[in-house]
Amino acid sequence: MKYVIHLGVHRTASLLLQQNLSSNLDQLRAQGVFYVNAEIPKLVQRQIRMIRRRHKPGSTPHAIGNFAEINAAITDAAAQAGAQTVLISDEHRLGPSMTRSLLWNQPHPGFYPQAATNLQHAQAGLPLEQTRLLLYTRNAESYLLSLYSDAIRQNQVAMTLEQFCRSVNFNSINFHALEQELAALHPDLQVKSRQFERIKLGPETYLRSFLRDIGLDPAPFALCPTPPRPQLDAMQVEALLHIMSGTQSRRADMVASLREKVLRGAPNPLAPLVLPAWVTDSMRVTDEGRASDASRTQVA
Template sequence: MEIILHLGAHRTASTSFQHYMRANAAELAAQGLGYWGPEVTRDGVLSGVIPIAGAMSATVQLDRARGRIALRLAEARAQGLKRVLVSDENMIGAARRNLRRGRLYPGIGERMARFAHAFDGRITRVALSVRGQDSWWASALAYGVGRGHAVPEVDDLDRLVTVNRHWREVIGDLACALRGVDLVVLPHEAHAGRPEDRLRAMTGIEALPRKASRLWLNRAPDLAALRRAVAARGGDVTQLPEGEGRWQPFDRDQRLALQEAYADDLFWLGAGAEGLARLCEETGPDEAGRHLPSGQNARGHQNGFEERRLA
């Protein structure tokens, strides 16, 4: 049985993708594709892969998780499924941990090594969505502040820029933990509003359903919502800028630095990623519907990108 992991990341329309998969689960099962989303993975199936404090040792917890996963996969095979797609962005760590550490998924390698063992080395493909660091951190910060995280100070934002961990390092750790697994990287700017394109990249299935394919769920709160959330807990709403719409906490220079970092990541991926991963930017024909805004996907400023490409 082919096992495919969709790892998110957070803030890359993973909730919208999971809603699409649930809405079309029956039709996809008829094509031999099973789906485990958070409603399955967070209901005990994967408990213990990442150890929790308790009476049992980490080894015992992992062994029990392996048993549960094996039983669930045996049930899937008995139902005639040929492959199972597991989608849960928390497999690579919580977004709040990124905020606390000021880095993108610092523990992804160790975590995914445990998941590889839990699935008995049968993972065949892993899909990871990446997003421009300026918009990823802005979305993560807005989501965090809306959930009670402190509004970041200037020094906090500076650290995200100067001590930032890039997607290249995340992908390198992931590839090291999952040796021999096909690692597909999907830019958020191209695929966010197209769950069927992401599923095609993960599975190769061409005849895909379109039901619930243009929903945009779990959006980061806008400035008005953030002000209400901060005021409700007695915080200082003046820490947030005036105006409406999406909150952009970074200044112009910080945004340019983060955009340059993302452009470098995409350039590295487009050049082959040293054989560690493959970049998938292709999408199907456009259709009427609501899509997420596109972002910069060239290396640095446009002139610099062209010069490097010509060189």
């Protein structure tokens, strides 16, 4: 049995892929793939909750659960279905996003600091030498903006972009280092990364690339791509922050209605959400340091 694990990361259109895979379940079965998210979704959701318990303050080790037991059930179900490949799509296996960590009041959260440990737990009982990881990445600056935009959209944070950047360790956003960290788990573990910005070529291209990465023929798939939600613009963010400040109002219905009106509006391309200059400067310096380190490694 082979195992393919799609690791988002967060804000890389995982839902787009998951919805289309589920709608093409018969095609996946016909090509020998057991798509766990659609076949036994309760087990995937259970593993997601278990990963979160590993990080959530106040959780106790005995409450985490048994990953090996769940993975054995997944393998048995796939074998009974006659599948050759087990496919799981779960960005949460890397750990909580920086926004989720902020909701838990964790100070200055970083970029998946326990990704390798999380994956080891989640893969318990599964052979890493027969596992392939699909790691979706993106530009660090657009990733940070997208995280903030989504947090504002979902009413998870009530801080300005500058406050958000000061609250998280944005310089820890390093997709290349994450890929290397995961690859180091086992010499035969296959790790393939894809740049999220390929979505600009169109959702269909993005989906078909994913299917080919799994080793499938995308031709028979009936793709129903839904473009990802556009990032909020600066004026929408300002409006939502203003509305959030009134959440203690007795007119909760009015607050909810105002939020809905803002979110229904299309972003204004003339008012882009832009990172503070000190953030981009810091990221640029950090990236240059990483490039220098990589050059020294190649020379050595």
